[in-house]
Amino acid sequence: MTEIAALLSLYLAFALAHGADPRRFPARWKPTRGLLFAMRVAAAGATVAGVVLWARTGGIVEALLVALTALTVAATSFVLLAPLSPRALWSVVLACPLLIAALALVGKP
Amino acid sequence: MKLSAHAFTRFWDVHAWAGVIGGLVLYVMFLTGAITLFHDELEVWQEPLAQQAPLPGTHQALFERALAKLPARPESVWFYPKATGAAQLGYEDPKTGSWQKLWFDGHTGELIPERERLTAFLYNLHFLWHEVTGDWLYRASGFLAVALLLAIVTGVLIHLKDIVRQFHQFRPDKSRRVLWSDMHKVLGVMGLPFQLLYAYTGALIVLAPLLLGAFVGPVFGGDEKRAEAVFWGMPGESTEKAGAPAAVLSLDELAARARAVEPRLAPESYRVLYPGRANGGVDVQGPLHGTTPESDGAVRMRLIDGKVLHVDSPAAETAMGATWRWVRGLHYAEFGGLPLRFLFFVLALATAATILTGNSVWLARRESRRESPGNLLLAGLTVGVGAGTLVATAALFLTSRLLPFDLRDRGSTEDFVFVSVFVFCAAWACMVEDRRALWWQGVGLAGVLLLPVPVLAARWSEAGLFGAGPRIPAVAGVDVALLVTALSLCGIAVALRRGAKQSDKARPAKAAEANGETGRAVALAPAGTFESPGTQR
Structure with a gap:
């Protein structure tokens, strides 16, 4: 459970970093600089959270290796699938904080 | 940074x-490598003997029973009393010099030669090794890993100036050529750490032993044993004579002593030299828990008194040993458990797709030379090998569940089926003129061949998804994975067919625009690749 929470956290991290660009918002939305900055900070926070969550079960070296791998998989799937089914991908992103919290609580420390 | 022209x-x-x-x-190496990430689970799935409940009793008693069944007591024997499944025994046949691997069926007391080779075949294919071809292709795989390293480094250099933009750029609404090009770059850039890791560690694993030979003379004064000890962490086996028969310690006692020396060791298997003899020895082997990567360790002891001769563990390793442990640990994904192996599986498939999209980009850029024999061959082989490997692998799985287990040469028959289907697909793709349909046909055929495999697996095992007995997670997991893969392949085939049809409809208008020039070029690469021969690189 904790491992899945960590992987979701890293997925969330890439999605936020990828989305923190005005060109990736719908045309009618005008994101402010503050919002974009907040998204980048949240992306960094989600990355750290992913590493910390994994480190609870497997140690810091393993957590860093897994984080790099998970980020590349999240990035590949997100960039390739986002133009095809953006709603599905962003729905998962929206559900992520809740899922991460629930799985982290259920998972073993 | 911008390079000169x-x-x-x-x-x-x-x-x-x-x-x-x-x-x-x-x-082919990446595709089979992706499957090989689940080697342990597949080994349990493929062989009903590996699913037996273990017999009660000591390891020593089981070992003695198994040894008594052999025609002659071997000098060196490997014994693996598994936690789940029948025990395994391996030894070098003194007559032929070949390695014999047997199952010891504890219920019937029979020794059964290894009969199922599916997993071993796919694993060996990953590094191009087979008994028939021997070492030279295996060595070639090391040089191919170096070529991959070269392709990665040059790929990074040519895309360096706009690598960040290409990180995020995928435009499926543009022409097919742009789509393949974008996919190649996204998969290549995102997969860069994974590809670098595998190219580097793969080249080292295959080619480093060759280098050892060059160092034995100048660095170790010709002492091969010392060189091996420094390089691998474990010295070679003793060359002493066996000595007289003697009362020796039991394997269970030796395993307990090994654990006392290295508490992280979970003894799993034994390599016994001169069993029951005064000069005999044993390597108690097993995984070392709590290490990253999760490496295997061993404690070498004398059989007669349990004196420790060598400990192979991170605590006692040389710098070379540590490097080697990391190289192997990263390559074999010995960290992060099942979730990490799934991530590596996705990245291996992504790397395979990077290679195929790269070939499509190459063909698209050489459209003016589309009729050249080289381009025709490459186009044929790209489809033939790309889809053919999937069809051959699916045929291998199907054959493995169709053939009876008591069939003589069962393993060779499976090998033959894979190779013939693969060669047929590659040859067929090179011979036909219109290759547009081959992709969806090949992918669809692979899906259809794979679909009945989990059901057929229930003929041999009750522990799977469709079995009636208590489920074993590895067996049921492989059945589920096969079912999901089969359905995914069928789904991809339907999508590819739809894409090919749409591209067929759009083609006459495009062809008319291009002064009536028709479609052999389109037949070279996946459907629609040449719809818009723009200037995209």
Whole structure:
């Protein structure tokens, strides 16, 4: 459970970093600089959270290796699938904080 | 950073040629490597003997029973009393020199030669090794890993100036050529750490032993044993004579002593030299828990008194041993458990797709030379090997569940089926003129062949998804994975067919625009690749 929470956290991290660009918002939305900055900070926070969550079960070296791998998989799937089914991908992103919290609580420390 | 035009052209040429020459073999290596990530689960799934409940009793008693069944007591024997499944025994046949691997069926007391080779075949294919071809292809796989490293480095250099933009750019609404090009770059850039890791560690694993030979003389004064001890962490086996028969310690006692020396060791298997003899020895082997990567360790002891001769563990390793442990640990994904192996599986498939899209980009850029024999061959082989490997692998799984277990040469029959289907697909793709339909047909055929495999697996095992007995997670997991893969392949085939049809409808209008020039070019690459021959690189 904790491992899945960590992987979701890293997925969330890439999605936020990828989305923190005005060109990736719908045309009618005008994101402010503050919002974009907040998204980048949240992306960094989600990355750290992913590493910390994994480190609870497997140690810091393993957590860093897994984080790099998970980020590349999240990035590949997100960039390739986002133009095809953006709603599905962003729905998962929206559900992520809740899922991460629930799985982290259920998972073993 | 921007390269000069001359440097850019040179790097592009090296990248493209390294990819085109080695790409398709690397594609097979990555695809089989992806499957091999689940080697342990597949080994349990493929052989009902590996699913037996273990017999009560000591390891020593089981070992003695198994040894008594052999025609002659071997000098050196490997014994693996598994936690789940029948025990395994391995030894070198003194007559033929070949390695014999047997199951010891604890219920019937029979020794059964290893009969199922599916997992071993796919694993060996990953590094191009087979008994028939021997070492030379295996060594070639090391050089192919170096070629991959070259292709990666030159690929990074030619895309360096806009690598960040390409990180995020995928435009499926543009022409197919742009789509393949974008996919190649996204998969290549995102997969860069994974590809670098596998190219580097793969090259080291295959080629480093060759280097050892060069160092034995100048560095170790010709002492091969000392060189091996420094390089591998474990010295070679003793060359002493066996000595007289003697009362020796039991394997269970030796395993307990090994644990006392290295508490992280979970003894799993034994390599016994001169069993029951005064000069005999044993390597108690097993995984070392709590290490990253999760490496295997061993404690070498004398059989007669349990004196520890050598400990192979991170606590006692040399710098070379530590490097080697990391190289192997990263390559074999010995960290992060099942979730990490799934991530590596996705990245291996992504790398295979990078290679195929790279070939499509190459063909698209050489549209003016589309009729040249080289381009026709590459186009044929790209489809033939790309889809053919999937069809051959699916046929291998199907054959493995159709053939009876008591069939003589069962393993060779499976090998033959894989190779013939693969060669047929590659040859067929090279011979036909219109290759547009081959992709969806090949992918669809692979899905259809794979679909009945989990059901057929229930003929041999009750522990799977469709079995009636208590489920074993590894067996049921492989059944589920096969079912999901089969359905995914069928789904991809339907999508590809739809894409090919749409591209067929759009083609006459495009062809008319291009002064009536029709479609052999389109037949070279996946459907629609040449819809818009723009200037995209």
